[in-house]
Amino acid sequence: MTTALIPNGAFLNAELDFGLSMLRQVPVTQQLVVSPISVIFALAMVQAGARGKTKMQIDQAISRGAADGAVVDYYSKLSRAIMTSNNGTQARIANGFFIDKRFNISNEYANTVSSMYSAKIESLDFTQPEQAAKTIENFVSQVTSGKLQNIANADTVKDAFAVLINAIYFNAEWEYKFLKGSSSNRTFNTTNNTGRLIEFVNESDEERLYAEDQDMQLLSLRYKDPSYALNIFLPKNRFAIEQLREKLDGAYIQHMFSQLNMTSLRISIPKIKIETDFRLEEALMAMNVSEMFNDSADLTGITDSLRLKVSSATHKAIIEVDEDGTTAAAVTLFKLIPRFAPPESISIPKIKIETDFRLEEALMAMNVSEMFNDSADLTGITDSLRLKVSSATHKAIIEEQIYTTLPSRYNDSCKRR
Template sequence: MKYKSITILVLISLMMTHLGPLHAQHKGSSKSLNQYAFDLYGELKDENENVFLSPLSTYYALLLAYEGSKNKTKAAFEKVLYLKDSTRYIYDDLYKQESNSDSLFGLKISNAVWVDKKFEVESAFKNTVSSKYSSDFKQTEFANAELAVTDINRWVSDKTNQRITNMVTPSDINSETKLMISNAVYFKGEWLTKFEKLRTAESTFFTDNENQYKVDFMNITENLNYFENESFQFITKPYKDSDLSFCVLLPKTLYGLEAIENNLNAEFFNEILEQTVSTKVWLSIPKIKLETSYKLKPALTNMGLNSVFNNEAEFSGILKNEPLTIEQVAHKTYIDITEDYTEAAAATTTIVYIRGLPSYKTFKADHPFVFFIVDNKTNAMVFMGRYVKPQEGKVIDKANFVDNLLKRNNKKLDWGGNDKILILIAERKKFKPIDIQDVNFNNIEYLKVYKKEDVKKFTTEDYYGVVVLKLKKNKKIKKK
């Protein structure tokens, strides 16, 4: 019996500008999704390479295929997707927001089943995926590869606001292609508290011992949910009008990402989220722009879905009299994280920046890290990524590597990635160097910032700038 192939297309486009809430309620469903997410991430990650994917999007596409599977094929899906213990919650809650996605501010989730005009999909399958996932059913002529490509790519482009325009090519379709399943997620999320453009500064990103880059870092001091232990720091930064947050897991050592990744699983991740507390944090993260494209067949095969890609596959719930196999699962992603440019007054920027210094946690993501976008209510992972190599950074000459590392290790006060800042306190017309951590900023009467060209007024040493402050009457710095 000759088997026909299913190609599953998984598409995602992401820009951080606007977002609406998700309405999931059960953490049982998120545990299944998150464990699948970490399994897939483990298969895709490669040393010194970026990763960006949507576990939610790929999960959706595989669930559509699962609905038409039978017997051993169905069991394989249940194992890989961790469905047995939480299927009801997944259907009832985690994906219910899909049917309302058009009304969610900035979030659009779209599914489509593409069927060759010669075939009729089983009515039970059609009804199931329509009711649970609001999936469109589209007909095309796969024998005419150019026409099928045009139809599918137009749908993709419309659903992703023209961010992904060439998802498939004629080479992705052959004479045996009779059905495709696609899922597209388009997301724009505005920060609850925006980064200010005037605080963005170029600094060094340390990829590994052989690669350093100059990239733009966005900087802000704000109260964030924060957790740290001896191995890593973790923050969550919320979006406006949303139940989602952007999370970063940052190793404390420059090249400690692999050790952290080896421990990643759903239980570990939930424990971190539950231990975060609101803390004042100076956050410095690079502007991120990534485009990735994956063929997921090898990864999913290693995870246990090998039978769906060969003649053992049973998809009689989709096309009753036409044996089907999954030919490929394609996943294409785009992400752009910026300050969401806002107007800021230069006169107040420096002062606000300094006032956050005395009692804050420093979180500078200047080396490889993992990031997530998570539903706050359920801990469900909508997106996840690995940032290790800037795609738009300037490569630093290796002759400067050692000097950059020494500067990083010697800094007491990191300000936008530049060299040390000299802090002076004015006392009786004299200036005395102090440690910024010894100052209570509520006791300051005034402060003045001097730029690099004015440093020579105070010292012959090489400082990036000088901050002079004066305490209120009868106020003193802390005693050691």
């Protein structure tokens, strides 16, 4: 699906190239649905707090190295544009930053993600991980109309500084619906030797947007809100999807879009419902977005009281296509942790110790012996008697109550317990 609401060719090229790079991380025979724009928005929120090499890698991936202000301006406008769909199309995008209530983020970062990306910033009690995870789950469920679940659990928030989320939802009817009785069962072949029987929806002699060249056919099926369309790329040579996937890039796709014309066609597309989990961390590292996962990550724009990194990245997406239209949803989650996770606590047990100390022997061993001898001179106390110290006694007691603390490097960010 594409949106034409923000006509910026450079950024659109970057988005398309980013999505193609994601697709190239899995074999063409593997069923897959991903939402590059969801991943990009999540990365844009990390980028807002990234510095140095960490920021540079994200910039290169999502904007081909555009200026910082241009990145924020473009994606903030795109976010607002997605939310202004028309003609019954439902398009929602939401960003969330859920932080352990013991910590704080910088005011500048909070202002950027809340004002530019409309992010919800919420402090949660991560020491109650099940409840915190439930809050995050509810956020995703509300945005995606319950299409995506089981995104966050207790392990998601355990030892986390924060959990950063993007969720996106799309539901739209075709501009021209397929007839209900038009469906038929046909074999869908993925290779010469592999195929399965699935249901197709069909139309004959209908005019739709279409383009082709020597390598592929492009069919663009618009929704009632014409800003959106489902674009289907089909290789001219059967089973040459891998070769086409390698050849495609943002500029090539945009060129094909410019060639679309209304053409009388016989259309047959599969009815589908696909939900997949994507190994996002591995994919991003292969796409040279690796620094944010390393101990050398620089996310000091988020907070300067802790050194953070992204410890895990999750992406899940679903798409359903039938005679009436399309429903799709996606979620991207980044877990941020301190590079050295704080221990849960340091506890000192309650103690009570009382001892007698053999002080005379200790003092004599420490060369304080003369005052114990007959030659001792204590005439400053009295000159009417000759004095000496005959014995020395020492007794001590200590009582210590239980207390809990965190290492000093966390004290600025954590409330004392």
